[in-house]
Amino acid sequence: MKSFEKYFMNKQYARVEELSDKLAEIDPLIDWDVFRPIIREMYDNHTEKGGRPNIDEIVMMKMLVLQSWYGLSDPELERQANDRISFHKFLGFPERIPDRSTVWAFRERLIDTGKDEKIWEELQRQIDSKGLKVKEGVIQDATFITSDPGHKKADEPREPTAKTRRSKDGEWTTKNKKSYFGYKLHTKMDIDHQLIREIETSPASLHDSQIDLTKPGEVNYRDRGYFGGKCKGYNATMNRATRGHPLNIREKLRNKRITRKRAPGERPYAVIKNIFHSGHVKVTTTLRTHTKNIFTCFSYNLLQLKTIQNKNTT
Structure with missing residues (x-):
């Protein structure tokens, strides 16, 4: 059933792709998977708040990129991420879209752990590795x-x-x-x-x-x-x-x-x-x-x- 749903969504997205999709153009520019261990470290503890997130780490990070790119509030981000096929594609067609509370909690954890700075440092490392140094x-x-x-x-x-x-x-x-x-x-x-x-x-x-x-x-x-x-x-x-x-x-x-x-x-x-x-x-x-x-x-x-x-x- 899930494979059929993904096939259907890809077919729907093909129509959007013909009109040009900026998100699809920026998606391959960096290696997103390298950010995964940075984010995962936020959840590697044994407290009652520990454990892995229920949603993929890169999906959560990309949600914040979408929010910044389109200037969206948390509620509007949740709505548009569920509604727009280009958002679905950028997120990798996840089974579940994070709700506003999950996005807020994720952003707060980034702040508390300082991982937002680590994400920025990794982006700079990737930029330098492309030969784009100052x-x-x-x-x-x-x-x-x-x-x-x-x-x-x-x-x-x-x-x-x-x-x-x-x-x-x-x-x-x-x-x-x-x-x-x-x-x-x-x-x-x-x-x-x-x-x-x-x-x-x-x-x-x-x-x-x-x-x-x-x-x-x-x-x-x-x-x-x-x-x-x-x-x-x-x-x-x-x-x-x-x-x-x-x-x-x-x-x-x-x-x-x-x-x-x-x-x-x-x-x-x-x-x-x-x-x-x-x-x-x-x-x-x-x-x-x-x-x-x-x-x-x-x-x-x-x-x-x-x-x-x-x-x-x-």
């Missing part, structure tokens, strides 16, 4: 990931027992006379392949210059917001005029050169916000937002790997 330099930048502030005053803490969606860790900040509440996504993207290599998540009020994602030896191109900030690599930060010290012609020309290098750095944020619709989160802590950001940037890198593949075949 060579020319990196671009560091940051963008706001907004959250729900609720109805209380900005400086009034949210009570731990409050049953509201108001963010626990989000903070207010102002940029260009516009107020934002929530978090910041800090990214380091390589210039060579426009892949995100490092990320960090902070409250929105933290100044960009307080985060340094570079490694020794890397050329780090940054805008004026990082002026005066630390840099472990070669500091290619734009100069900023200060009181009594206007920029001279040499500094202005240097800024123009850095601007040209930095220009591609805005693309990930355009994809994250305009295509993935992940510029706003409903989760309530920095850790939860960071895990969301990891899978959003994971999805962006899959999209970019496909772009690189298309360029190499033309």
Whole structure:
């Protein structure tokens, strides 16, 4: 019976494939099975919460990729994963689709065990193994990931027992006379392949210059917001005029050169916000937002790997 069902679903999917399926294009770009032992380690314990998950580890991981790719809430992810044949295909036609509670619990366990970071590290290892290492330099930048502030005053803490969606860790900040509440996504993207290599998540009020994602030896191109900030690599930060010290012609020309290098750095944020619709989160802590950001940037890198593949075949 199950083989007949799978045959029928494959036949149904063939119609979708004729129209082009982006998920089917990104699926073979990385080795998913390598992530299995990373996830499995979360369940290898002898407590009452131990034991293997009832659903395949890669299905669970791919559910979070689908959620990030399409900007879905947990309930909407469950609905669409049961409804869309392209989602079924991407998940490998599992016998059972994880429900919203299972997805939430899986994401929480990733956070508690730090396996979300291990998943990100494995993705970077696979990227490097494809010969896509950082060579020319990196671009560091940051963008706001907004959250729900609720109805209380900005400086009034949210009570731990409050049953509201108001963010626990989000903070207010102002940029260009516009107020934002929530978090910041800090990214380091390589210039060579426009892949995100490092990320960090902070409250929105933290100044960009307080985060340094570079490694020794890397050329780090940054805008004026990082002026005066630390840099472990070669500091290619734009100069900023200060009181009594206007920029001279040499500094202005240097800024123009850095601007040209930095220009591609805005693309990930355009994809994250305009295509993935992940510029706003409903989760309530920095850790939860960071895990969301990891899978959003994971999805962006899959999209970019496909772009690189298309360029190499033309």
